[in-house]
Amino acid sequence: MILAILFSIIVILLLFKIDSVNIQKLKIDYKRQFFIIVSIITLAMLILVIATPDTSQVGRLPAINEWLANLLSGKFPYNTPANPSSFPMMFIIALPFYLIGELGFMEVLGFVIFAIIVFYYSITMKDIVMRLFLLLTLPMFYYEILVRSELFFNVVLVILAVLFTKKYLLQNKINLPFILTAILYGLLLSTRLIAGIVIAIFILYFFRSNYRQMIIFSAICILSFIATIVPFIIWDTQYFLHKGPFSVQSLYLPKIVILLAPLVIIFFVKYLRNIRDVFFYIGAVLFVLVAISFSLHCINYGFYESIFERSSYFDIGYFIFPIPFFIFSINSKLEVN
Structure with missing residues (x-):
């Protein structure tokens, strides 16, 4: 939250100073200013990750650690107490971060990629500042960093591929x-099923006018x-099909x-007219699905238990999924580039 407050102050100062400067005509000072701001925020995030131990009850970090540890030791990676829910490519992408000993750097890299996309697809400097402001004032984003999640990074990779x-x-x-x-x-689809929703809509x-190509x-x-996924199905068919990612991820929503x-x-x-509509629609779909899952969880276990009880908590980090799509659906150069 300290990061959010500091960035908010910077945003206010910049909004007074910058009045809709067109990105195409930016002086080098503004580009340097953007680079400095993003660098400072990134450095602060790195310090936050390094200095803050993970003491949360969120299971994604142990799931990645156990999956990769099993794989590297020649054991079936999905057979772990953490019940990994992601598909194989998510763990392969996480491997370099696992090897250097800090999976939390994935979300930091996700922010850097997000900031670069924001810079490239914004019309004015004020648009850049406001987009970063929208993300960096969300407690949920810092929650994702603190629990060493990979969700935001995963979403940003899909957005990058779409653009x-x-x-x-x-x-x-x-x-x-x-x-x-x-x-x-296909490789992005092999991270988690939520990526499939984004890919399908896009x-x-x-290809709405080219069904053959579609x-x-x-x-x-x-x-x-x-x-x-075939190698893992062959490796242990029964376990993969009954306790693997398909089984785990299907528990989040009712079959209907x-x-x-x-x-x-x-x-x-x-009804989608342009790519901005697509991004907003994707954000809306993801939000509704996560909200349905959360609501049903609260009905079954209670609101307090869903948030705080380890035995029945709901991972509120899933609400980060729609955020980048909503941010990019705001006025931008998406239709131009």
Whole structure:
């Protein structure tokens, strides 16, 4: 929260000083100012991660540690007390951070990537400041850092892939970049199922006029995803299917919601006019799904127990999923770039 207060002061000062300066015409001083602000915040986050031990009851950190420890020792990685819920690629991405001994750096890197995207896709300096302000004044963001979560980093990677696709991929041409991008989406899908919602909505929007390309892209994406989980299915079929990521992640929502959600998502995609609509829609869908899961959890266990009791808590960190999408749905250069 100290970081949030300090940044809020900086924001107020900048808003008085900067009056809708166009990014394309920024003087080097403003770019340097942005770099300095982001560097200071990043350094503060690194200090926060290093100086603060993880004492939370959130299970994502031990899940990653145990999964990777098992894998590196030749044991089936999903067979751990922490019940890892992510798909294999999330752990592979986390491996470098595990090897250096601090998984908390993932969220810090996620912020750096987020800040760079904000800078590139904002129209004015005030837009940049306000976007960073919206993120850095959320206690939930610091919660994610303190518990060494990877959720924000995961979401930012998906956003980066979506923006890259929109800018560089041709909708009506099947070539090597098309295939490689589809494979990349399959790898991102192999982080957690929530990424699949983002990918599905974007693919439906991006290829809305090219159904053939949509089908081919989706098929390659799914095959890429399957390729990442097949080794683990072969390794221990029973455990993976009954106690693996599919089983764990399906517990978050009732089966009726899981079945109806794709139909509702597909129905409303046709009303999306531009990429900003897409980002807002993704944010809304993710928020509603997390809110439903949280509400049902509170009904079953009680509000206090869902927040504070270790035996029945709900990980409120999941509410970080929609935040970046809402932030990028605000007036930006998304339609231009």
